[in-house]
Amino acid sequence: MGRYIIKRLLQGIPLLFFISIILFVLMMNMGDPVATMGGRRVTRASDYERLRRQLGLDKPIYTQYLYWLIGNDWTKTDVDGDGVAETPGTRRGVLRGDFGVSLVSRKPVLQVIGERLPNTLILMLASEFVIIVGSLLVGVYSALRQYSALDHIITALSFIGYSMPIFFIALLSMYIFGVLFKRWGLPYLPTVGMFDPQAGKTTAQVLWHMVLPVLSISIISFAAYSRYIRSTMLEVLGQDYIRTARAKGLPRREVVYVHALKNASLPIVTVVGLDLPLLLGGAVVTERIFAWPGMGRLFLDHVSRSDLPVVMGILMMIATAVVVFQILTDIVYAWLDPRIRYEK
Amino acid sequence: MNAKRFVLTFVTAMVIFGFILTACGPKPVPEGPTVEETQAAPVQPGDGGRKVATLIYTQEFDNLAPLYTDMWFAWTTWQMFLHWAWEFDEKNEPFPRLVTEIPSQENGGLSADGRTLTMKLRDDIKWSDGTPVTADDFVFTWEMAVSPNNTVTSTYPYDKIESVTAPDPQTVVVTFAEPFAPWLATLWHGILPAHILRPVYEAEGTIDNAEWIKTPKVGCGPYLLDTWESGSYARFVRNENYWGSRPILDEIFIRFVPDDASQVAALQAGDADLGTFIAYSDIPTLQQAGLNIVTEPSGYNEWMFFLVNDQVGHPALTDVNVRKAIALSIDREAINRDLLLGLTKPPASFWDAMPFYNDPPLQNYPYDPEEAKRLLDAAGWVDSDGDGVRDKDGIPLELDYGTTIREIRQDVQAVVQQQLAQVGIKVNLYSVEADVYFASYGEEGPAATGQYDIQQWSDGPLFPDADLYYWLCSEIPSDEYPAGSNWFYLCDEELDSLIQLQATQVNIKERQQTISKINQLFYDKVYILGLWQDPDIYAVNPRLKNVKFSGVTMFFNIGEWDLAQ
Numbered sequence: 001m002g003r004y005i006i007k008r009l010l011q012g013i014p015l016l017f018f019i020s021i022i023l024f025v026l027m028m029n030m031g032d033p034v035a036t037m038g039g040r041r042v043t044r045a046s047d048y049e050r051l052r053r054q055l056g057l058d059k060p061i062y063t064q065y066l067y068w069l070i071g072n073d074w075t076k077t078d079v080d081g082d083g084v085a086e087t088p089g090t091r092r093g094v095l096r097g098d099f100g101v102s103l104v105s106r107k108p109v110l111q112v113i114g115e116r117l118p119n120t121l122i123l124m125l126a127s128e129f130v131i132i133v134g135s136l137l138v139g140v141y142s143a144l145r146q147y148s149a150l151d152h153i154i155t156a157l158s159f160i161g162y163s164m165p166i167f168f169i170a171l172l173s174m175y176i177f178g179v180l181f182k183r184w185g186l187p188y189l190p191t192v193g194m195f196d197p198q199a200g201k202t203t204a205q206v207l208w209h210m211v212l213p214v215l216s217i218s219i220i221s222f223a224a225y226s227r228y229i230r231s232t233m234l235e236v237l238g239q240d241y242i243r244t245a246r247a248k249g250l251p252r253r254e255v256v257y258v259h260a261l262k263n264a265s266l267p268i269v270t271v272v273g274l275d276l277p278l279l280l281g282g283a284v285v286t287e288r289i290f291a292w293p294g295m296g297r298l299f300l301d302h303v304s305r306s307d308l309p310v311v312m313g314i315l316m317m318i319a320t321a322v323v324v325f326q327i328l329t330d331i332v333y334a335w336l337d338p339r340i341r342y343e344k
Numbered sequence: 345m346n347a348k349r350f351v352l353t354f355v356t357a358m359v360i361f362g363f364i365l366t367a368c369g370p371k372p373v374p375e376g377p378t379v380e381e382t383q384a385a386p387v388q389p390g391d392g393g394r395k396v397a398t399l400i401y402t403q404e405f406d407n408l409a410p411l412y413t414d415m416w417f418a419w420t421t422w423q424m425f426l427h428w429a430w431e432f433d434e435k436n437e438p439f440p441r442l443v444t445e446i447p448s449q450e451n452g453g454l455s456a457d458g459r460t461l462t463m464k465l466r467d468d469i470k471w472s473d474g475t476p477v478t479a480d481d482f483v484f485t486w487e488m489a490v491s492p493n494n495t496v497t498s499t500y501p502y503d504k505i506e507s508v509t510a511p512d513p514q515t516v517v518v519t520f521a522e523p524f525a526p527w528l529a530t531l532w533h534g535i536l537p538a539h540i541l542r543p544v545y546e547a548e549g550t551i552d553n554a555e556w557i558k559t560p561k562v563g564c565g566p567y568l569l570d571t572w573e574s575g576s577y578a579r580f581v582r583n584e585n586y587w588g589s590r591p592i593l594d595e596i597f598i599r600f601v602p603d604d605a606s607q608v609a610a611l612q613a614g615d616a617d618l619g620t621f622i623a624y625s626d627i628p629t630l631q632q633a634g635l636n637i638v639t640e641p642s643g644y645n646e647w648m649f650f651l652v653n654d655q656v657g658h659p660a661l662t663d664v665n666v667r668k669a670i671a672l673s674i675d676r677e678a679i680n681r682d683l684l685l686g687l688t689k690p691p692a693s694f695w696d697a698m699p700f701y702n703d704p705p706l707q708n709y710p711y712d713p714e715e716a717k718r719l720l721d722a723a724g725w726v727d728s729d730g731d732g733v734r735d736k737d738g739i740p741l742e743l744d745y746g747t748t749i750r751e752i753r754q755d756v757q758a759v760v761q762q763q764l765a766q767v768g769i770k771v772n773l774y775s776v777e778a779d780v781y782f783a784s785y786g787e788e789g790p791a792a793t794g795q796y797d798i799q800q801w802s803d804g805p806l807f808p809d810a811d812l813y814y815w816l817c818s819e820i821p822s823d824e825y826p827a828g829s830n831w832f833y834l835c836d837e838e839l840d841s842l843i844q845l846q847a848t849q850v851n852i853k854e855r856q857q858t859i860s861k862i863n864q865l866f867y868d869k870v871y872i873l874g875l876w877q878d879p880d881i882y883a884v885n886p887r888l889k890n891v892k893f894s895g896v897t898m899f900f901n902i903g904e905w906d907l908a909q
Contacts, residue, residue: 035784037414037497045819045827047498048784054495080492087493087549104406105574106495107558115574171605179612191610194576197396197597291601293575301404301575301602304779 001334005327012323019319020094023312024065031306033057033103053081055103068100068312069093094316100309104302109313112298117280119194120294123287124279126210127217132272135222139229140261143237154226162223170216170289177212192291213290217283221275228271232264239263266336273329277321281314395907396595397888400607400616404575404600409557410534411489411496417620422534423899424580424596425563429463429482429532432896436641436808438528442469442477442535442564446528449850458523458850461531463516472585473562475539479510484538486518493550501530523848525855529809529896537562566591566903575600591903592890611635611883617907618891619883620898624684624752630883639687639879640893641697643807646753648760648873649799653820653833656794660741665723667870670798671709672716673767674760680876683755691874693863694805694812697895701810701859706867708874716767727768734768746774746796748781753800756875771798785821791831792821799831802878808896810859811847815839815871832871839865 034051037043043051052058056067056077072089079087092098099109142151174191181188189212190196195205236242237260245255284296295314302310405418410426413419423431427441440446444464447453453462469477488494489502506521518531536551540562544554551557561569566588567580580596599616601607608626610616612633622630627637650667651657660666676690692708695701720726725734725741734741745760747753754775761771774796781801783789791799805812813819817835821828842862849855866872882898884891887908894900 031779032784032787032789035782035787035789036779043784043827044498044500045825045829046503047500048827050492050499051495051497054492101553105558106407106412106552112574119576171609174606174609178615179609182613188613191613191615192400192601192606193599193615196615197398197577197579197595197599198394289603289606291576291599291603291606293573293600297575297602305406306779 001331005331008327008330012320012327015323016316016319020069020312020316021065023315023319024068024308025061027306027308027311027315028061028064030303030308030311033306033308036305050081054079067091067093068309070095071098099313099316102302102307102310104305104307104310109309112310113295113313113317116293116295116298119292120280120287120296122206123210123213123217123292123294124283127214127221127283128272128275128279130214130218131221131225134218135225135229136261138222139226140233140256142226142230143233144256146234158223158227160223161219162227164220166216166220166283166285167289169219170212170286173212173215174289194292209290213283213286213292216286216290225268225271229264229268232267233260236260236264262336266333269329269332269336273325273332274322277318277325280321281318394594395592396597397593397618397905397907398597398599398616399618400599400601400610400620402600402602402604402607402621404602405578407557408560408569408572408578410485410536411494411498412557414497419533420897420899421578421598423565423897424567424902425560425565425569425583426534427469427565428534430528431900432808432894433900434640434892434894436895438808442466442532454850458525458848459520461518461520461527463518465514465516467514469564469587470585471537471539471562471564472568472583474585475537476513477535477564478513479516480513481535481538482516482532483508483510484542485532485535488536488541488545488551491545491550493552495550495552501526523850525847525849526806526809526811527850529806529811535564567593567596570595586903589903592906596902611885614885617885617888620880622881622883624687624881627685627687627881635883635885638882638884638891638893640882640895641877642880642895643697643804644802644878645691645694645696645804646802646875646878647694647800648875649801649832650871650873651794651797651799651833652871653794653835656833658741658743658797659739660723660725660736661743661797663723664869665719666725666741667873668709669716669719669723669767670764670769671870671873672712672719673769674763674873675711676708676873676875677711679756679759683752683759684876688876688879691877692867693874694866694872695810695859695863696874696877697804697807697879698810701805701856702863703856703860706863709870713763713767720767720769725768732765732768733770740770741768742770742772743797744774744795745771745798745800746776746781746790747800748778749775750778757800785826785828794831794833800875804878810855812843812862813847816843834871836865836869836871839871 034043034048034055034057037047037051056064059067067089071091071093073092075089076085077087077089078085091100101108102112105112138154142154145151177189178191190209194209195201199205242255242260245259281295281299283294284300286292287294287296288300299311299314401417403415403417405413405421406415407413408418408421410422422428429442430438430446431441432438438446442465444466445451445453447461447463449456454460465477465479471477486502486505486508489496490499501524504520504522504524506519509517511517537556540556541551541554545551556562559569559572563569563583566583566586568583570579570581572578577600578598580598582591582594601610604623604626607619608629611619611630622637631637650661652661654662680686680688680690690708692706693702699705720734724736726736727734729735745757747757757773757775761773764771774790776790781789781791783792785792790796814829815832815834815836816830817837817840819828819830820833820835821831839862842858842865846855846858846862849858880893880895882893889906889908890901890904892901
């Protein structure tokens with residue numbers, strides 16, 4: 001297994017390299033960061049040319065990629081625009097851990113991402129936990145009580161939840177629990193942000209402010225997951241080995257939760273394994289509506305300003321996470337299904 | 345299940361679920377009052393008697409250091425922690441802040457040739473760390489603005505200055521290369537603390553990476569930046585070392601809420617005391633919830649800009665009578681009445697918010713489609729093939745009209761399309777995301793490359809100064825000069841010379857006369873057409889007291905803001 005993991009990790013390096021080239025080229029054509037620096041007005045021509053030169057945006061795309069990858073501290077740049085490269089570069093490049101500086105906030109990219117990542121992880125992991133636990137309970141129950149009244153109700157609610165746009169769920173829940181409840185004199189939930197400024201950023205405050213965003217994120221994915229678990233469970237429950245287990249007289253609980261659920265989990269692990277790295281990207285719509293300072297909003301804000309260093313930093317982080325989580329998924333496969341072996 | 349029953353069922357389910365959630369959750373902390381509570385009985389401030397005002401910004405400022413951003417939300421926030429040399433009150437009149445008086449020719453602060461400005465600083469002003477604010481800070485700010493080693497967003501207006509000197513700690517002498525009329529509105533919007541940044545500049549050759557540039561915690565305003573959590577909030581606390589009157593609020597909490605609907609919900613719920621950039625459509629809801637709506641002319645108006653260039657735009661638009669016919673065909677009063685709730689009027693002048701320069705005041709073209717048809721007929725644009733669209737020399741009068749996806753703009757586009765169709769002008773509508781619409785010429789942005797015959801956005805002079813520069817012939821973009829800002833591709837030599845002249849006229853009366861000529865020329869030649877006034881709109885919770893806004897910035901009297909006791 002150890003050799004397998006190392007092999008997969010080594011395979012990931014050229015993969016990430018090619019991903020970085022493709023993303024860099026795509027992002028370079030995304031927009032012009034200097035065009036939006038003039039605030040409400042168009043950036044002045046003299047400023048436009050100076051900024052493009054100072055930020056290195058006037059260089060050919062391959063040179064910009066090279067600087068992004070390995071830095072420019074081995075060469076000199078023309079900062080004052082006199083045509084002579086006189087100032088030594090200061091960037092060390094991604095390969096040496098320098099993802100550059102945000103063109104918008106002037107802060108190092110890793111700092112910008114580091115400020116947002118914990119907020120996203122808090123929100124998304126809580127949501128994923130609610131989704132997985134809730135959908136397992138509901139999915140297994142629906143499979144065991146197929147075509148019961150409750151199964152029909154759950155199925156109907158799942159489809160309703162799945163078909164709702166998330167912005168609608170988010171705004172509706174905010175209006176009901178935040179605005180109307182308060183108006184009616186009932187205990188109410190906060191509308192936006194992570195905490196109340198009067199109370200400060202305490203754990204209780206953050207948890208309280210998470211309720212509506214987690215609810216909004218969970219409803220849609222919960223519907224999809226529970227349907228998926230229901231169908232895989234139904235498939236497994238019809239297998240011969242389950243009948244054998246029952247015939248052996250194993251307790252029903254053991255048949256369902258040890259023999260059936262473990263095997264039914266394999267495809268779910270695949271889905272979760274694919275979902276987990278994307279959690280790092282945050283929930284764009286939910287974060288925007290609830291003003292949650294996560295990665296989704298960070299990405300959106302910086303894409304709209306064509307802030308290439310930050311956008312590349314986020315995308316490469318997600319790409320790396322996808323590679324790593326795929327390896328982890330394979331490891332979990334082997335644990336769940338003894339028939340799967342990665343080494344001879 | 346029909347839609348109504350479905351919604352009712354869903355809402356009921358959500359309400360029941362909400363009861364369960366809220367019953368299980370922690371007891372909510374004391375919050376701001378509901379609107380009803382506010383109106384019924386004044387409230388006590390929050391925990392421990394601290395007065396904390398919560399403001400909502402719909403965009404997060406990208407940077408808070410002067411010179412390093414031109415974003416409106418940053419610009420307006422500077423006054424909280426960094427005073428300008430002089431500021432502008434609720435009537436947009438300048439008043440001295442760091443200086444003892446505003447330089448003028450009468451008090452000897454402005455030389456007769458308009459090239460030298462002498463500023464006298466107050467002797468009691470100091471930074472929050474106790475260091476006096478002196479003329480050296482002004483000299484340093486200018487040096488940093490024009491240093492090629494700093495990636496400031498704009499060197500304007502500091503690049504118009506030949507030298508800044510400090511004969512003594514309280515005197516700043518600014519010498520312009522040429523007379524520079526917009527100095528009052530554009531100079532010294534926040535100064536840099538030389539005692540903090542000069543050592544960084546001397547060590548690194550740039551202040552780009554200085555800690556103060558990223559988080560400017562030392563200031564000379566009534567409040568100081570305490571915490572700025574990206575994407576979430578910025579907290580400003582009272583400057584206990586403030587040299588002026590003691591600020592009343594303990595803290596100002598700015599929350600970044602990018603979604604308009606969420607901002608409205610937060611204001612309705614009392615989770616915020618002030619909202620910014622309120623959409624017209626949300627005004628009735630907020631008023632119903634008891635919030636005060638404040639509109640402040642900001643110099644901006646919504647305009648239709650005609651592409652007047654026989655190489656780039658539609659040939660019909662080079663004829664002033666066609667442009668005049670378009671103006672007569674659009675019922676702009678009805679648009680303001682029906683789509684903008686009667687809260688605005690169509691501006692007749694580019695200087696609509698600056699009556700001094702709109703003198704004599706222009707009168708709008710009336711809605712007169714019959715006269716429009718007559719003008720089009722006279723100009724030779726007639727419907728020769730009976731397809732409902734006028735044409736001339738085989739060219740149909742079919743115009744491309746583009747703007748951004750903002751809802752009100754798309755609504756207006758649809759109305760304009762219908763009204764122009766009634767006089768035989770076909771209009772093709774385009775609406776794209778703002779960042780795409782305003783992309784540069786090099787990025788093939790549709791506005792910059794002249795893809796639309798009629799363009800639309802909100803713009804104005806360099807408020808509170810009257811300066812304008814878009815229409816200069818030299819600013820027409822091209823492959824050789826992609827940075828050009830004249831996206832209307834208009835080159836009118838008379839207009840060009842007047843625009844250049846007013847920028848150098850420091851005599852206010854002479855400048856007024858020049859701008860009046862430009863005003864009349866815009867009107868007579870119908871290069872632009874005003875759709876609606878575009879003031880800044882704020883929603884203010886009644887518990888927030890002493891709030892005054894300037895059209896220039898939000899916070900000129902922030903030290904006097906209070907929360908109802």
